[in-house]
Each structure stands twice: as C-alpha cells, then as structure tokens.
C-alpha cells in the first residue's frame with residue numbers, strides 16, 4: 235500500500251528526515267517510536283503533504299500512485315488520514331459544516347453525489363456512536379475550547395467519517411487519561427479492516443497494549459534504526475532510548 | 485427642492501453654496517439647529533474638508549471626494565416621491581421596527597404604533613419641532629464642530645435624519661432599524677443627521693443600515709449623536725453595504741452617564757471610501773463601553789476607523805475589538821485613541837486590532853494612541869497584521885478540503901470573534917451568512933442588502 239524509499243526532507247535547510255525506508259501493506263499496524271525530535275511528526279507531515287517541509291530525495295508510492303506529486307487535499311481524498319499531534323482550533327466553523335465540506339469533497343473526488351442532509355446527519359450519528367465521542371463536541375466549532383483529550387477523540391471521529399485507507403496517528407495517546415486512551419484505542423481498532431493500514435506514532439508502549447502492532451520501528455535522527463515485533467516496544471519501555479542513542483551516535 | 489452644484493475649490497464653493505441656500509436650509513428648522521448651523525459654518529470656513537495633512541486624517545485624504553458635480557436635496561421631495569413605492573421591503577427574519585430614510589431625508593416607517601408608549605421615532609426635523617425641549621437639550625452637544633471640519637460641515641448643512649427617543653424605564657422589545665437608502669439617477673451629496681437618546685433606565689438596540697440602491701456616485705456626510713443616560717443599555721449596530729463608488733464619512737458621537745452599558749458595532753461589509761469617527765465620552769463614573777468593528781475590503785476599497793474613548797471619570801471600563809480582512813489593493817486603517825484623564829482612576833481600557841492581509845498589494849495602517857494621565861489604571865492594546873495561518877490551512881486541506889474553500893473557512897473563523905458580539909440573534913445569523921457570502925465572492929448589490937436579504941424583493945436599479 236505504502237512504499238517509502240530513501241526519503242529525505244528538510245526545513246530551513248536543516249535535514250530532518252535522512253533516508254527513511256518503510257513498506258506497509260494493507261491490514262498491517264506499524265508503530266513508530268523514538269525520542270523527542272527524532273522526526274516522527276515530520277514524517278507524518280511529509281506524508282500528508284505539508285509544504286513547510288521540502289522533500290529533497292526519495293519516493294513515496296501509495297497504492298501505486300506517486301504520493302509526493304499530489305497536493306494534501308488529494309492525498310486525503312486518496313485515503314491518507316493524519317491524526318494531528320496538535321489539532322488546530324477553528325472558531326466559528328462548526329464541526330457539522332467542516333465534516334460536510336470535507337466528506338463531500340471526498341465524494342466528489344470519487345465521482346459520488348454529495349450526501350443528502352439526512353444521510354449526512356445519520357452518518358455523523360453512527361460514527362459518533364462508533365468512536366464514543368460526546369454529542370456536544372460535534373455541535374461546537376472545530377476543536378474550539380476542546381481539552382487535549384477531546385481534540386484527540388475528535389481526530390478519531392473525523393477519521394471514522396472520512397473512511398481512510400492509511401491512518402497516521404501522531405501521538406494520539408499523549409495527554410490522554412486511561413479512560414480516554416481506551417476510548418480512542420477502541421475507536422481505532424473498530425476502524426481497522428483488512429483493507430486499511432495504520433501507523434501509530436507514540437512515545438509510550440502503553441497505547442500498544444490496546445492497538446497491537448505487527449511491526450515496531452525506532453526512528454532516531456531522521457532514520458529508522460531498528461525494526462522488530464511488538465516486543466521491541468516493551469524493550470524500549472524498559473530500557474528507554476539511551477541505548478539506541480549510544481548505539482547510533484554519529 | 486433639488487439643486488445641482490459643482491465643487492472644485494472646496495471651502496469657497498461650499499461656503500458660497502451655504503450662503504446662497506441659507507434661507508432654504510433654515511426654513512422650518514428648529515432654532516437651535518439654525519443657530520448651530522451658522523456657528524458650524526464659521527468653523528468649517530477655518531477647518532475645511534480634511535486632507536491627510538490633518539493629523540487625525542493622516543490615512544484618509546477626503547478632499548478629492550468632495551469635488552465634482554453633485555445633486556443636493558434641500559427638501560424631502562425626493563424621499564416622498566416614487567422611491568418608496570419600489571422599496572417594498574419586508575424583513576421577516578429581522579423582527580424590527582423599521583424607519584426608512586432616502587438620500588438623508590425621512591421617508592416612512594412601519595409598525596411604529598406598536599412601540600411602547602412615549603417612544604419617539606421619526607424624522608429629526610418633525611420630531612424636533614414636536615419636542616423642542618428634548619431636542620434642545622441634546623442636539624449638537626456632542627458633535628465637535630469646533631475641531632472637525634466634517635462634523636462642522638454636517639452641522640451647517642444637515643436638515644433631517646432620524647430621531648429616536650426612549651423614555652425613562654422603557655425597554656424596547658425589538659431593535660429599531662434605521663434603513664438609510666441612497667438612490668436616484670444622479671450623483672449625490674447627502675448630509676444626514678441622527679439623534680438617538682436612551683433616557684434613564686431604558687434599553688434600546690438600534691440598527692443603522694446603509695445601502696446604495698443605484699450605481700450613482702454618493703458622497704455622504706452623516707453625524708449620529710448617541711446619548712445613554714443613567715442606567716441605560718444602548719446597543720448600536722451600523723451595517724454598511726454600499727457600492728464601490730460611495731464615499732461615506734460618518735461621525736458617531738456618544739455620551740455615557742453613570743452605570744450605562746454602551747455597545748457600538750461597526751460592520752463594514754462593503755463600501756467604497758469609508759471613514760468612521762467613533763467617539764465615546766464617559767461622562768460619569770461606572771460606564772461600560774464595548775466598541776466592536778469588522779471591515780471586509782477588496783478591490784480598491786478604503787475603510788478608515790478612527791476611534792476615541794474618553795475616560796473622563798473614574799471606575800469605567802472600555803473594551804475595543806476591531807478586525808479587518810484586506811484583499812486586492814484595498815487599504816484598511818485603524819486608529820484607537822484612548823484618553824485616561826487625570827482623575828479617571830481605576831480605569832480599565834482594553835483594545836485590540838487584528839488584521840488579515842490576503843495579498844501583497846493590500847495595506848493596513850494601524851495606530852494605537854494611548855494617553856494616560858491617571859496612575860491606577862489597567863490598559864492594554866495590541867495590534868496584529870498577518871496572513872492566513874499556514875497550520876490551519878494545512879489542517880483543512882489534510883481533510884480533503886480545497887485550498888479556496890479552506891481560505892473562506894479561515895477568513896470566516898477570523899471574523900467570527902466580532903460577529904459573536906452581535907446581541908440580536910436574527911441579525912447575528914444574517915450577518916454571519918452575509919459575511920460568508922462576502923468571502924465567497926458572490927455578493928451582488930441586491931444580495932448585500934441587509935434589509936431584504938435573499939428575498940430579493942427590492943428592485944436594485
């Protein structure tokens with residue numbers, strides 16, 4: 235589904251991603267772990283198409299298409315969904331309006347008619363129940379005044395609405411208490427199918443108890459320096475990142 | 485009576501015009517109006533029409549706009565004939581008491597019989613004659629004819645406008661909407677004068693809606709005096725929807741007494757060259773004032789808001805929020821003058837002016853001007869000029885939303901803070917809708933009419 239080859243990206247002439255290679259198949263869950271500043275958010279931003287970062291080398295294909303050639307909105311419509319580490323507040327724009335606009339743009343891209351108002355509202359209701367988000371959150375402006383946990387839940391709700399093929403969850407667990415974490419993880423698990431894939435970016439092993447990865451990658455200084463099974467996450471939890479840092483000091 | 489004038493050399497010709505038609509200007513007008521008229525003319529001869537050499541007008545040279553060939557209505561014939569027939573305006577969503585002014589003259593009003601007892605609404609000229617004591621107590625007492633050439637000019641020439649008086653203790657249930665219509669088939673110079681008084685313990689929401697119905701060039705010089713007496717709550721909404729060939733200079737001179745809450749809202753959705761002088765005087769202790777503004781500019785529009793809050797007494801608070809969006813080669817200007825006089829201890833004054841510049845050729849001038857002579861005060865001011873936030877833009881695009889649509893959503897989000905301050909629910913919804921359509925660019929003259937909204941019942945010339 236996703237093939238990343240030798241991906242380099244920089245900002246202000248500072249190279250942040252320094253040759254990432256990664257292949258993800260439908261149905262898989264990949265965890266990406268790594269210390270602060272390793273480049274995890276940069277990788278997700280680059281995949282989603284944030285032009286703040288300049289891709290200087292490498293290729294990314296997504297279901298056979300050259301992902302890097304597409305503007306962010308088309309990547310989203312192709313099925314890339316990024317759950318932001320820091321979701322943005324947009325006062326005055328209602329969740330309903332935001333989701334309807336987004337969903338109908340996805341549908342247009344796929345040559346589908348816009349959803350009728352009643353079908354849309356039904357879909358909102360269904361997905362709200364699925365991801366257990368409070369009804370009143372979707373009656374408000376996008377993320378405005380939401381707590382950290384509410385913002386993360388709202389990301390998962392949007393993911394449910396937009397029916398992704400590849401979900402990139404950037405620290406979706408940070409700032410969540412244990413109950414919220416469970417709700418968010420449940421939501422993610424319910425949205426998992428054989429046809430879609432998930433990248434879970436996290437600092438802590440805890441989330442991976444709920445969303446069990448097939449592969450765990452360690453990102454350090456812009457490179458994937460280690461790949462293993464879910465036991466690698468436990469090892470990192472136990473030993474911290476220092477041994478990785480020592481091993482890959484350059 | 486309608487005259488045509490040609491103005492090239494401003495002071496001289498306006499003075500000559502005044503002298504020539506003085507008897508018409510005076511005819512039937514109250515004594516105080518005529519007395520101030522002469523005084524104001526003397527002052528106008530000295531001050532003239534401000535160019536940008538006048539410090540308070542440094543961003544707006546008004547002189548060129550007052551030159552040219554204009555028609556000037558010296559009686560209300562125009563307001564009575566024809567126009568009202570084509571102005572078939574029903575305002576179902578906005579449940580308001582409506583009064584209509586045409587080219588500065590009182591035309592007619594609806595539903596006024598339903599207003600609470602003692603409320604006076606109508607033509608300034610008529611009501612002044614019926615209520616001389618009231619008129620004399622207030623008229624001209626706030627207007628700076630000695631220092632502002634445009635205020636002097638208005639006072640010299642104005643004959644009519646709207647008069648609103650809310651007696652003690654009366655709460656007006658619905659907003660009173662003053663619809664100012666510019667229409668006709670010739671270029672026109674208009675002087676309008678409004679007097680709005682909320683007496684002790686009363687509550688009033690008043691809307692001043694400015695429309696242009698025909699594509700002629702209009703030069704409008706309006707003065708509105710507002711008085712909030714003890715314990716009154718007065719909200720004023722000015723909604724400006726004028727075509728690009730309109731020049732409007734509008735003075736809003738307000739005075740607040742003890743324990744009053746005044747909210748002024750200047751919503752400039754569409755204009756040509758607009759200058760607002762918004763001057764609030766806190767004339768006693770415990771006044772609370774909220775000054776809000778939103779200006780949306782494109783093409784070569786020019787909107788200049790000059791605000792002045794005079795904290796003359798202790799224990800008053802003022803909040804000021806002006807926001808603007810400038811596109812194309814438009815120019816926005818904001819001056820926020822706050823004066824805290826020596827004895828005005830425990831003053832709280834907050835001001836912010838935030839601006840979005842959408843392209844490089846657009847311009848914004850912003851100038852806070854704080855003069856603080858008391859020591860126990862809390863004052864803050866902040867001005868920002870920025871572009872649309874890249875992170876927010878990316879967030880929307882990452883959900884599959886087009887950049888153009890994302891831009892509209894973000895502009896709307898920016899304006900929203902001011903829209904939220906509108907206390908008339910139906911008006912808030914209507915202005916929100918209009919703001920969004922303004923950003924979408926589908927804003928033709930008729931749509932832009934707040935009075936009729938999308939009903940399109942008005943013939944738009």
Ligand SMILES: Nc1ncnc2c1ncn2[C@@H]1O[C@H](COP(=O)(O)OP(=O)(O)O)[C@@H](O)[C@H]1O
Nearest residue numbers: 245246250268269270271272273274275276277
């Ligand atoms: N907008 C930016 N401007 C400059 N440097 C940035 C920017 N965003 C990220 N970086 C730098 O890139 C590196 C990786 O950041 P990031 O991808 O956020 O790391 P992680 O998500 O793994 O904590 C850090 O050194 C960070 O300082």
Ligand SMILES: [Mg+2]
Nearest residue numbers: 274275319405
């Ligand atoms: Mg990060």
